[in-house]
Amino acid sequence: MNRESKRILLHTAIYAFLFFLLPLYFRNRTGTMSDLGALVTLLLLVNPAVILVLSGELGLRLGFKPLSALQPAFLFTLSVFIVFEANSTALIYSAAYGIISLLGNATGAFIRKRTMR
Secondary structure: OHHHHHHHHHHHHHHHHHHHHHHHHHHHHOOHHHHHHHHHHHHHHHHHHHHHHHHEEEEHOOOOOOHOOOHHHHHHHHHHOOOOOOOHHHHHHHHHHHHHHHHHHHHHHHHHHOOOO
C-alpha cells in the first residue's frame, strides 16, 4: 500500500467516525434537547471544520485530487440514507461538504504549488 492510499484510508476512517458513529451515538442517547444541540453542532461546526482541515492537508501532501476531495460528500450522502433515515434536508449538507472539501483541497494544492518553487 503506497503513501497516497494510506493517507486516503486514514481520511476515510475519520470521515466514517464523523458521519456514521457520532450521529448514531447522539441519536441513541436519551433524546433530550442537548442531544439535538450536539447533533446540530456536529453538522454545522465540527464536520465542516474537520473536512476543511483534512482536505487542505490532502491538497498539501498530494496536490489537487478532486475525486478524493469529494469523498466526504459521497460518504455523508451514504450516511444520510443509513443514519438520518433519508432525511431530504440533510442532503443539503452533502453539497455543502463537497464544496468545502473542494475548496480546502484546492487551497492546499495551491499552497503546495507555491512552496515547491
